[in-house]
Amino acid sequence: MSGIWWPLILRLVLLAGLAFAAWMIDGIVVALSLVTGILLLMVLHHARHLARLSKWLADPRPEALPSGSGIWEDVFAAFYHLLRRQRRSESRLTATLHDFQRAGMAMPDGLVILDGSNRIEWCNPKSERHFGLDTKRDFGQLVTHLVRQPQFAEALGGSYADPLTMRAHGGDLVLSVLIVPYEENRKLIISRDVTDRERVETMRRDFVANVSHELRTPLTVIGGFLETIADMETPNPELIRRSVPLMSDQAKRMQTLVEDLLTLSRLESEGNPAREEPVNVPDIARGLYHDALALSSARHKVTLLLESPAWINGAEDELRSAFGNLVSNAIRYTPAGGEVRLSWKAGADGGAVFSVRDTGIGIEAQHLPRLTERFYRVDRGRSRETGGTGLGLAIVKHVVNRHAAKLDVTSEPGRGSCFSVVFPASRVDEKRSTVQSAKSA
Secondary structure: OOHHHHHHHHHHHHHHHHHHHHHHOHHHHHHHHHHHHHHHHHHHHHHHHHHHHHHHHHOOHHOOOOOOOOOHHHHHHHHHHHHHHHHHHHHHHHHHHHHHHHHHOOOOOOOEEEEOOOOOEEEEEHHHHHHHHOOOOOOEEEEEHHOOOOHHHHHOOOOOOEEEEOOOOOOOOOOEEEEEEEEEEEEEEEEEEHHHHHHHHHHHHHHHHHHHHHHHHHHHHHHHHHHHHHHHHOOHHHHHHHHHHHHHHHHHHHHHHHHHHHHHHHHHOOOOOOOOEEEOHHHHHHHHHHHHHHHHHOOOEEEEEEEOOOOEOOOOHHHHHHHHHHHHHHHHHOOOOOOOEEEEEEEEHEEEEEEEOOOOOOHHHHHHOOOOOOOOOOOHHHHHHHOOOOOHHHHHHHHHHHHEEEEEEEEEEOEEEEEEEOOOOHHHEEEEEEHHHHHHH
């Protein structure tokens, strides 16, 4: 028996003893009167403390706990310790809940908790972005009223076995959504941004389709001529004379395409880091100037402007290839009588800039962000006429990235374009640049 009841039992025993003594001395009436009076005082005592306890239970704060006497002192002390234990337990649970919420808010995936009626109980910032939700505003709302996509509503009522791929709020993101049931009809919605994965998959499909398309035409030409020649009973010298150059051109086109693909593969390989060697860019610019003159065949005005003696730390063959692609593109897409200007000059903050400016056909603004995609062409027909593979600017982009540089493109339809490779100061070989500058002086 708990020690809290011993004082009460002791008092009752004393009361019984006192009543027995009174009965023995003054008779039963006096004894009953004495017991009744004492019991009445005890009832009043306990009633007063019960009233205090009832009032305190309406707002049970440890600091407001009433004081008591007798057995009530122990009762109030027991309540006090019980309340303190409860408060400590609530503090631990609150801290755990806050930790869970902070972890959920830091999650790279979206999290939405639904009750048994598919109403929102909680969501993290990622899910707010994915589904256009707001934790405070949308608490208690049906999620299907806010995410209005039929496949999402269908998935909520399904078996939840497979993740759902859907467009995010606004259509900018592609999401993989997994619905996980738990407890009694409650659900956890996990959303993940798979836009990059979908973009890579789309690029892979486009790449395969484009390579197949680019190879199909020359193979068809070569195969057609060979089939015609094979079916001839006697060789036709005139047909052979006309077909061999055409087949040779198509074979060269396929060879160029394969070489560009191999170059891209090599540039993208993680096992092939960019080399670090001094590169004489002014010398490369002079060589490209003469190549441009030969490619132009006097159809354009080609100029070279060397304003800087700076050398670059990097891979000479890669830089020569990237610059050469820019120069050949300028020649191919500039009509006869136009101008192509090559320049190498100092850039901002100690960097350097290689630019190719032309007065060609120009490029509309909506095409500029996609110029460096593989096989992307503003004008497919014109690209094939000029002999392009559609991979030149993709190669340029990879070379520029490998050298911590930046490709700037400005263009205006009908007035020409300017492609600039901007190198940071960290890529400039200060020692060799200074020596070269002294020699030039």
